[in-house]
Amino acid sequence: MRRPTIIDVASRAGVSKSTVSLVLQESPLVRPETRETVRQAMAEIGYVYNRSAAQLRSSNTGLIGLVINDLRNPFFTEFATSVQMALSARGYATVVANTDESPELQAQVVGAMIEHGVSALVISPAYGSEGSFALLARAGVPAMQVLRKVADTSRFPFAAPDYARGSRLAADHLIAAGAQRIAFVGGLEGRGVTAERMSGYLEAMAAAGREPFALFGRSSRAFGREAAHRLTAEHPEIDAALCFNDLVALGMMTGFAELGRPVGRDFRLVGFDDIEDCAQVWPALTSVHCDIAGLGGRIAATVLGWLERDEVPPPEWHGPVDLVVRASSGGT
Incomplete structure (x- = not known):
């Protein structure tokens, strides 16, 4: 028996x-x-x-797993750093893994972390990685989904910035700034996070009686550069864009510079996440600020409340966002 x-x-x-x-x-x-x-x-x-x-096994006491889908993206790197620092301040060690958007690699690292006795996991999941959460359910390890959602939130609570509000703020700003044809650029079609980041934009377009236009693609600088060239050649009437993330927006700035098209005057541009580079490039990039450091600290505190006081997190929580207006959208 x-x-x-x-x-x-x-x-x-x-x-x-x-x-x-x-x-x-x-x-x-x-x-x-x-x-x-x-x-x-x-x-x-x-x-x-x-x-x-x-x-x-006592050497593993207080070990928290942190699994990130793409640490090459500065947004995720800044988030992971803020979580790790907040956990360290409370005396917990963190083991970090990058899954590079691979469901298979995510299942492998989650299994290894369970075997090494992590007390809890924080996961920004790769899409198609539901099997990793089945492993966690069987092991009984507390786990939170962050930034992206792929599993049942009643079992694996979810926390992220309020993407819908962020894109609504950005779209309303572009309309008020005088943009006539506003595109949503970047993000893979059919992904939940793309739909969330686009939802506020669609609401604003509908409220203003305007036709939306989307150009989907990878959330990378390379795609942003390509998008700038495509929009200029194929859709010259479009004079503004809200991007899926800052990397796409920064790539578009490169593309427009190559074309001699001034960003902030001839084309208004807004990013999403407000990574550090936004304030350092020229012209400075307007972006939806997601308070990455604050979000990481809150996630760490939530996980430790779950572990230490059995305070189960709510199924979903959305953090505050705001819009930081800079020169790329016509600001100063």
Whole structure:
């Protein structure tokens, strides 16, 4: 007969695996009523704590996994850094993995992190990576989805900036600035995050009685440069764009410079994320500010509240955004 495991205890008690671990370690962070529920579950299923084996694993206590879909993108790098620094300030170590948008690689790194005893995971998932969350569900490891959403949020809570509000602010700004034909540029068609980042733009276009226009593609500088050339050659009537992210917008600035088309006067341009480069390029890039550092700190605090006090996060949370107006959209 199979011996009961810590995962069995967590399932019977209706708490996370990490909460059971804290009870076994006699941590004062667990509420008395939760501690009693866990101990009752242990008694009911006949679980026996192997303290010597646990001591061999003690070096992994306080280890948080951070899985990011694309660390080449400065937005994700800034986010990962802010999470890691916030966790470090609370005495937790972080193991970081880049999945390079590969569902197979994500499943591999998630499995390895589970085997090495991470207490929780924060995942900005690759699309098509639902299998990774099945692994986490079986292991009973608390996990949050961030920035992108691919799995059930009642089991794996989701947090991201308010993309819809951000694109509405940007589109309304371009309309008020005098743009006549506004395009949405970048993002792969059919992806949830593209739809979210485009939704506010579509609302603004509808409210103003204007026809939307989208040019979908990879969220890269290379695609942005190509888009500038395509719009100029094929759609010269378009005089403004809201981009899926700052990388696309920065690529468009390069393309327009090659064409001798002044950004900020002949073409108004807005990015999304407000990475550090936005304020450093010329002309400075208007962008939807997502408070990356603040978001990372909040995610870290949320995960630790889940681990230490069994405070399960809400299924979805959307962080505040605002628009930082600079010269690329006609600002100063």
